[in-house]
Amino acid sequence: MADDRRMSRRELFRGKVFKPLREAAQRGAVAGRAVSRQDISLVLLQRPPGAVAEGQFLASCTRCGDCVTACPPRAIRWAPPEAGEKRAGTPFIDPIRQPCVMCTDTPCITVCEPGVLRFELPRTMARASVDKLACLAWRGQPCRLCVDQCPMDGAIELDEANRPAINSEACTGCGVCVQVCPAPRNAINHRPLSNRPFWRG
Template identity: 35%
Template sequence: MQRRDAIKTGFSLVGLLAAGSFVYKEYANAKPVLKLRPPAALDEDEFLTRCIRCGLCVEACPFDTLKLAEFKDSGVGIGTPFFTPRDIPCYMCEDIPCVVECPTEALDPKLVTKDGALDINMAKMGVAVVDEKNCVAYFGIQCDACYRACPLIDKALWIDYKRNERTGKHAFLLPIVDSDYCTGCGKCEIACITDKAAITVLPRDMVIGKVGDNYVKGWVEGDDAKLKDVDTKMHLDSKKGIKYLNEDEL
C-alpha cells in the first residue's frame, strides 16, 4: 500500500512539475501588451482596484472588441478587459453598453456623460500616433484611409495639404492627430494599409506630455491666471556681486 501511495505521489509531482514548466514557459514568452482599456476606464491604478474581473463589459460588446487578459498578456492584469485596435477597434457604440453594464464603475459613466446623456465622443481610450517614416502619405502617395475611417473626421484627425517640393506637381496629404479630440478608438489603425500600421493607438499616459504651469498661453483666455501667485520680480543679491568682482581669477 505504501509503495502504491509513493507511486501516486510521484506521478502527482511529475504532473505538477510539467504544469509549472508550461506556465513558466508561457510567462517567459509573454509579450508586453499596450493596455487600451474600454471607454470611460478610470486611471489605471483606480481601475485595477475597482475592476472585479466579471467580464460583463466583454459580454456587452456587440463587436467582440473587448477581451479579458490572460496569463500570456503581460502587463495587463489577468482577467481585466482590454482591446487591440489592429485586431478589432472600438466601434464607438452610442449607447456604450460596456460602460452601462459595469457594476463597480471601473468604467465610470460620468467620464462619458455630457448634458445628462452618454456621449461616446468624450471617451479617452488612447491617442493615435503617426509614424511619419512609414506612412505612405509622407512618401507622396495620396492615401487618406485613416482619415476616412475616423469617426471624428476633421476634428480628431485632419489632413494637412502640402506641396511636394520633390516633384513640384503633387501634394502631400498628411494625417494630423489632435489629441484633444482623439478618443483612441483605433478605427484609423485597423484601416491603415501598411503591413504594420503606420498609425498606432497608444495609452494616453505614454503619449500626452505636460508643459508645466510656468508656461502661459497668452492667446488663451484665462490661462494667465497661473501667474496670480507667482513672484515675477527679480531679486538681486548685491553682496554676491561684490564678492564675484573681488575674486582672484578676475
C-alpha cells in the same frame, strides 16, 4: 458623425470591406503592434472608454465579463494569464484585432456594475500619432483610409497635400486607424494611456 464615405459598423465588424488592406496592416504590425501572449505582460493595456485610473481599475474590476459581452463589435477581450496575475481576466482592447468603434450609447459603460468604466470620465483610451516615414500619403502615395474610417469628427485632419495628422483634442485612441492602415509598416503610433483619472465620486 458618420458620412457616406465611411463603411458601416457592420462592415467594419465583419471585415468584408478593405480586407486586403487590413491584412496588409496586420502584416505591418508583426513587429510587436498586435498584442501577443508573449509580450502582453510588458505592455500597457488599452482599457475600454471611460476607464478609471489603472490602480483603481485593477482593485475594483470584478472580472465579470459584462463589458466583454455587451461590446457590439467584440472589441473588448479578457486579458490572458500571460498579462500577469493582477491583470489577467480584466477587459482590454487590441485595436489590430478589433478596435473600439465609439458606440454612441457606450454599452460597456452602461453594464459596468463595479464602476470602473464611467460616463463621467473621458472616453480617451490611448494617444495616437502618424509616423510620417511609414505613412503612404506622407510618402507621396494616395491614401486616406484613416481619415475616411475614423469614427470621431476632426480626429484626423488632412493638410493641403492630403497628408494626415491626428488632432489630439478630438482623438480618443479608439484604434480604428491602426486596424485599417495599409502601409507595409503600420503608420499609426498608438500608445494606451498610463495616466487615466482617479475617480473620486
